[in-house]
Amino acid sequence: MTLPGWLERGLADLFPHAADQRNQSLSARLAAAQQADRPLRVKLGIDPTANSIHLGHTILYRKLRAFQDAGHTAVVIIGDFTARIGDPTGKSATRPRLDPREVEENARTYLEQLGPILDFATPGRLEIQRNSTWLAKLDLGQVIRLLGTATVGQMLAKEDFANRYGQGTPIALHEFLYPLLQGYDSVMVRADVELGGTDQKFNVAMGRDLQRCFGQPPQFGLLMPILTGADGVQKMSKSLGNTIGLREDPLTTYSKLEKVADAVVDDYVTLLTDLDPAALPRDPRQRQKAMALEVTASLHGREAAQQAQAAAAALVLTPRSSSTSAAQVPEIRLASIWDWSTPIPAYQLLHGVFKTRAGVTSASEARRRIQGGGLRLDGEKITDPKAAFARETLEGKVLQLGKKTFCRLVA
RNA sequence: GGGUCGGUGCCCGAGUGGUUAAUGGGGGCGGACUGUAAAUCCGCUGGCUCUGCCUACGUUGGUUCAAAUCCAACCCGGCCCA
Numbered sequence: 001m002t003l004p005g006w007l008e009r010g011l012a013d014l015f016p017h018a019a020d021q022r023n024q025s026l027s028a029r030l031a032a033a034q035q036a037d038r039p040l041r042v043k044l045g046i047d048p049t050a051n052s053i054h055l056g057h058t059i060l061y062r063k064l065r066a067f068q069d070a071g072h073t074a075v076v077i078i079g080d081f082t083a084r085i086g087d088p089t090g091k092s093a094t095r096p097r098l099d100p101r102e103v104e105e106n107a108r109t110y111l112e113q114l115g116p117i118l119d120f121a122t123p124g125r126l127e128i129q130r131n132s133t134w135l136a137k138l139d140l141g142q143v144i145r146l147l148g149t150a151t152v153g154q155m156l157a158k159e160d161f162a163n164r165y166g167q168g169t170p171i172a173l174h175e176f177l178y179p180l181l182q183g184y185d186s187v188m189v190r191a192d193v194e195l196g197g198t199d200q201k202f203n204v205a206m207g208r209d210l211q212r213c214f215g216q217p218p219q220f221g222l223l224m225p226i227l228t229g230a231d232g233v234q235k236m237s238k239s240l241g242n243t244i245g246l247r248e249d250p251l252t253t254y255s256k257l258e259k260v261a262d263a264v265v266d267d268y269v270t271l272l273t274d275l276d277p278a279a280l281p282r283d284p285r286q287r288q289k290a291m292a293l294e295v296t297a298s299l300h301g302r303e304a305a306q307q308a309q310a311a312a313a314a315l316v317l318t319p320r321s322s323s324t325s326a327a328q329v330p331e332i333r334l335a336s337i338w339d340w341s342t343p344i345p346a347y348q349l350l351h352g353v354f355k356t357r358a359g360v361t362s363a364s365e366a367r368r369r370i371q372g373g374g375l376r377l378d379g380e381k382i383t384d385p386k387a388a389f390a391r392e393t394l395e396g397k398v399l400q401l402g403k404k405t406f407c408r409l410v411a
Numbered sequence: 412g413g414g415u416c417g418g419u420g421c422c423c424g425a426g427u428g429g430u431u432a433a434u435g436g437g438g439g440c441g442g443a444c445u446g447u448a449a450a451u452c453c454g455c456u457g458g459c460u461c462u463g464c465c466u467a468c469g470u471u472g473g474u475u476c477a478a479a480u481c482c483a484a485c486c487c488g489g490c491c492c493a
Contacts, residue, residue, distance in 0.1 A: 168489045232449090259447050285446045312447080358440095365440090368455055372441040386461095402440075403447055 003027050006066045010059070010271045012198045013223040015205070026220045029192060039072040039124070043191035043207075043219070045131075045182060047079050047087055048106035053113045054243035055295070056227035056236035059271045060195050061117045063224055067193075068119045074126050075189045076118075078107045081132035082182060088160055088175045089199050113246045116299065127189075134188045135181055146180045149213050150206065155179075158202045183207035191219040198223045227271060232261020249330045250300040252357075254308035255404040257292035265291050273298060315398075315406055329398060329406045334391055343388035350375055350401065358405045369401065376400040 003014075003026065014026060033040050044064050064074045079087075083103045111128070119125050138146075155161055155176050164171050179202060186194055186207030194204045201223060208218035226235045229242030236243050244256045260268060262284050269277045273294045280290050289309065296305035311329060337352030338344045344352075351366040360366050367385040369375060375382045377389075378397045394409045401407075 170488060255447075262446095262448060283446095284448075288446085288448080315447095362458060364458060364461090365456085367461085369441065372455055373443095374441045374455095402442095 012225040015221045040192040041073050041075050042067045042193045043075045044195040045077045045079050048103050049083050051106045051109050053246045059224045068125045076128050077185050078130045080130045081135040085178045131185050179203045179206040183210040187211050187214045193220045195222050197226045228264045230260050232264045250304040250308040251311050254292050254296045255312050329408045331408045331410045340391045343390045346382050346387045347385040353407050374402050
């Protein structure tokens, strides 16, 4: 028995695999579900410890959507309770605990960003659960039962714990609880399949153990690759600063995608689009562009993506006002950054315009960037941080920081 | 609980009384080059109302003209013992 193409696309790992004889395979469970006219329950946990989603996350949501489109039920679990522990996976230190209000806020913005990806509309295709619903009610006896299902040896066999233990970095006891609670979520929602990144293998496997322990058929673990960030080497992660966020404007999204390392372009195509990699242009530069266009389109719509592509070309090739005037770039209102009773010094302008998006977090940082030659106004390089600009001389012009960050100044 | 070692900037890691905003490396950012890539070279990498001022080496006090560097208490961590 083979798996449908939509399911197999991009898969990093599926367990138990059909070859592991004694359990029935996923394709068998799919068939059985179809025969019984019962959709599979596909679990995906959201860790609401951050407030924005980046492209790396969408790999999982796209797969979840594929299940929805095949008629199955997506069970999205908001880990509002487990967020208080913090997933130790991949972490080299105990994480600070978040307060519930923050968690709630994160969950809200998270779901908002998922709007374009998941099917929220079709009845029966989406369930949203908060794991505090059941986890907050566990009493000590039940916790002890959970703790009894795993051993210290198993926990220490987990790579992150092993590393931390080996290096002498602290591991708090409650961190051992995280995999167990995530597994217990699978029990509570009676998951048939759990989706996760390859780094989630341990936690997903734990879900199988717990389900078996609670007399349920164990779920299948379906793991997707971790997306490599723009640098092409490290995983895409907020803390590494190599992310492409879902809330970024189309031009920024496109610009970042277009300069992704060659080695990962094909991964992006497989994991973030429905295109056939073989159908793309051979030339690496053209290939990058095609990928960037398609991915941007999947997030912002085709029209916005095409505009972004045109704008990117215009801005880079001829960074002059004649061509940029036609380009669509994010805008910022001058009134929002200065009172204009006096002309604004260049470094204040830079600080005011880009502090929220390009990491110009201080006026000193702005000075440095200008001194380093990274600032242009309508293509004209500005080198003196103190050069002053009156409001009238700025209206309608494009401020450029580095090669890929642009902003149009409007009244 | 006892013993011992340790806590420095985004990360690692020098520095044990006085040009120290603090050597070096990594990462990041910018510039040149290029394919808006990679590689390479160069610059930057605490804050501000910036020819100066302010804040910083776990925390709080103390000694001193002067401390990341000395003393005390406390907090946190590793290892060994219980």
